[in-house]
Amino acid sequence: MASCMAANILFLGAILFFIASKGLSSISWEFITQAPRDAMTAGGVAPAIVGTFYLTLGAILFALPLGVACAVYLTEYSPKGWIVNVLRISVNNLAGVPSVVFGLFGLTVFVKYMGFGVSILSGSLTLGILALPVIISASQEALMAVPQSIREASLALGATQWETIRKVVLPAALPGILTGVILSVGRVAGETAPILFTAAAFYLKGYPDSVFSEVMALPYHIYALMTEGTHPEEQTRIAYASSLLLLGLVLSVSMLAIWLRQRQRKAYHA
Amino acid sequence: MHDTLVDYDKQMGLENFHPSLVKGPVGVNINSLGEADVFGLEPKIISRGVNFYYGSKRALNNINISFAPRRVTAIIGPSGCGKSTFIRLLNRMHELVPGTRLEGEILLDGLDIISPACDAADLRKRVGMVFQKPNPFPKTIFENIAYGLEVNGVTDRQVIEATVVDSLKKAALWGEVKDRLKDSALGLSGGQQQRLCIARALAVSPEVILFDEPCASLDPISTGKIEELILQLKKDYTIIIVTHNMQQAARVSDRTAFFLMGDLIEEGRTDNIFKAPRDRRTEDYITGRFG
Numbered sequence A: 001m002a003s004c005m006a007a008n009i010l011f012l013g014a015i016l017f018f019i020a021s022k023g024l025s026s027i028s029w030e031f032i033t034q035a036p037r038d039a040m041t042a043g044g045v046a047p048a049i050v051g052t053f054y055l056t057l058g059a060i061l062f063a064l065p066l067g068v069a070c071a072v073y074l075t076e077y078s079p080k081g082w083i084v085n086v087l088r089i090s091v092n093n094l095a096g097v098p099s100v101v102f103g104l105f106g107l108t109v110f111v112k113y114m115g116f117g118v119s120i121l122s123g124s125l126t127l128g129i130l131a132l133p134v135i136i137s138a139s140q141e142a143l144m145a146v147p148q149s150i151r152e153a154s155l156a157l158g159a160t161q162w163e164t165i166r167k168v169v170l171p172a173a174l175p176g177i178l179t180g181v182i183l184s185v186g187r188v189a190g191e192t193a194p195i196l197f198t199a200a201a202f203y204l205k206g207y208p209d210s211v212f213s214e215v216m217a218l219p220y221h222i223y224a225l226m227t228e229g230t231h232p233e234e235q236t237r238i239a240y241a242s243s244l245l246l247l248g249l250v251l252s253v254s255m256l257a258i259w260l261r262q263r264q265r266k267a268y269h270a
Numbered sequence B: 001m002h003d004t005l006v007d008y009d010k011q012m013g014l015e016n017f018h019p020s021l022v023k024g025p026v027g028v029n030i031n032s033l034g035e036a037d038v039f040g041l042e043p044k045i046i047s048r049g050v051n052f053y054y055g056s057k058r059a060l061n062n063i064n065i066s067f068a069p070r071r072v073t074a075i076i077g078p079s080g081c082g083k084s085t086f087i088r089l090l091n092r093m094h095e096l097v098p099g100t101r102l103e104g105e106i107l108l109d110g111l112d113i114i115s116p117a118c119d120a121a122d123l124r125k126r127v128g129m130v131f132q133k134p135n136p137f138p139k140t141i142f143e144n145i146a147y148g149l150e151v152n153g154v155t156d157r158q159v160i161e162a163t164v165v166d167s168l169k170k171a172a173l174w175g176e177v178k179d180r181l182k183d184s185a186l187g188l189s190g191g192q193q194q195r196l197c198i199a200r201a202l203a204v205s206p207e208v209i210l211f212d213e214p215c216a217s218l219d220p221i222s223t224g225k226i227e228e229l230i231l232q233l234k235k236d237y238t239i240i241i242v243t244h245n246m247q248q249a250a251r252v253s254d255r256t257a258f259f260l261m262g263d264l265i266e267e268g269r270t271d272n273i274f275k276a277p278r279d280r281r282t283e284d285y286i287t288g289r290f291g
Helices: A002-026 A029-033 A046-077 A082-096 A099-113 A120-144 A148-156 A161-190 A218-227 A232-268 B002-011 B083-090 B120-126 B141-151 B157-170 B190-203 B220-233 B246-252 B270-275 B280-286
Strands: B045-054 B057-067 B072-076 B100-108 B127-130 B208-212 B238-242 B255-260 B263-269
Touching: A002 A232, A029 A046, A029 A232, A046 A082, A046 A120, A046 A161, A046 A218, A046 A232, A082 A120, A099 A120, A120 A161, A148 A161, A148 B120, A148 B127, A148 B190, A161 A218, A161 A232, A161 B141, A218 A232, B045 B083, B057 B083, B057 B263, B072 B083, B072 B246, B083 B100, B083 B208, B083 B238, B120 B127, B127 B190, B141 B157, B141 B190, B157 B190, B190 B208, B190 B220, B220 B238, B220 B246, B238 B246, B246 B270, B255 B270, B255 B280, B263 B270, B263 B280, B270 B280
Parallel strands: B072 B238, B072 B255, B127 B208, B208 B238
Antiparallel strands: B045 B057, B045 B100, B255 B263
C-alpha cells in the first residue's frame, strides 16, 4: 500500500517537475493574455485557454444534469432487475469507449447530422458524452451512500418520494457528486481526440463569439504545435509551457472542487 | 353498556378471554377491558384480521387489536416477533420494502388506511414515526424541524419559526439548542438527536406517534428523558411504542400487547399484563424465561 502511494506520488512529482523545468521559463503574463504570433513561434495561448474553458463548461453543463438524472433514476426509481443491469453495463462500457471514437461520433451526429458544424456546441456535447459515465457512476455511489434511514425519516413526515430526493437525498449526496464533476473536468479539459473533428481549430485570430464558433483549445494546441509548423524548437518550447498551463488549470479546478466539497462536508457532518 | 363491553372485547381481539384466568385482584370489572381509562373512548386505530407476508414468508398472523386515543400502548416481544413489522403497517412504511403483501383491515378513525384511495403521504402526516436509531437530516437543527412544514406546503416564515420553537419546547430540547439552531443537527448527542427527531415528528401536528424502539441506542439518562417525554406527550397524542425493554413498557404504557412469532398473544392494561398475564407464554416472557 505504502509503496503504491509512494510510486504514485513519485510519478506525479516527476511529471510535474519535467513539465515545469521545460515550460516554466516560457510562462509570462504575455503568454497567458495574448494570442499566438509569428506563425506560432511567439506570443501567447490566451485563445486556447478561453476555448478550453468554454468547451469544459459546456460539457459539464450538458453532462451534469443528465448524469445526475440518470443516477437518480438508477438508484431511486428503477425496479431492481435486468433493465437496471443492462443500463449499468452500458454506462460502464461507455466509460471504456476510446475517446477518438467519441470524436468520430460527434463528427457524424453533432457536426454533420444535427448541423452544428465544427463548433463549441458540437465539441461540448461530444465531451459531455465522454464525461457522462464518470458523473453517473460517481453520483450513483454518492446516492447509495445516503443512509436509507434519512429517506425513511423524510417519507414518514409525509414527504413524497420526489420531495425526499430533491430536498434530502440530493443535498446529502452533493459532495460525492462534486467528486464526479472534479474527475470529469480533469478528463474533459485534457482530451484532444473528441474535439479534433468537432470543435478545435489550429489557429484563430479572435475569440469565439457564439456557441457555433470554432475554438482553439489547449490540448489540441499542444498537439498541433508538436506535429505541424516549421519551427520545431520554438514550438516545442511553447508546447511545454502550454502543457504546464493546462496541468495547472486542471489541478486548480480540482483544488477548488475539493475545497467546495470539504466546506459542504463540514456544513453537513458537523 | 353491556353491549359496548362486548363490542369492545371484540375490537380488542379478546373475545376468547375468560375472567377465571386472571390471577390479580378481582374487582367489579375484573377483565382487563374494564379500565375506566379505555371505556367510553372510540379506538383511534383498529387492526382487524391483519396478515402480513414478506414474499411467501408469513410475518404476522391475524392481528386484531385496537389502540385507545391519548394513551400509550406498548408492544413487547422477543426479536423477530413481528412487533416492528406491525407498527410499520400503521403508517404504511412497509411499502418501502418490495415484495410484501398485506391482508386485512387497518382503520384510523374509521378510515381504511390500507386502501389505495388513501394517500400514503397524507396518512404519514397524521401518523408520525420515531425510529430505532436517531436519524436527523444532515441539515441544521432549525431545518430539521422546518422540513416537515415545508413539504406540507407551509411557506409563512413566521409560522415556521413559531412551530420550530414550539416543537422543540414540546420535545424538551429547546433549552439545550436555542442558541445553536443554525448548527448541524449531527453535532448533537444521541439522546438530543432522538428528541430532535421527536420534535420533527411533532412539528407536522400528527395525531398518532409510533415509536419503534426509540431508546435502543441510548444511554439510561437519555432513555429516562425520552420516557418522561412520552408521558408528557400522551396528553395530546395517541402513542404506540415498540420496545424490547419490559421495564420501559411497564414505566410508560397504559396498555401492553405481547407479540410472539407473528401472533398477538395478549393485550390489556399494562399492570394486568405484568402482574397477572393470562397466557402462559406472556408470563414466561415477562419473567425472563425466554426472549
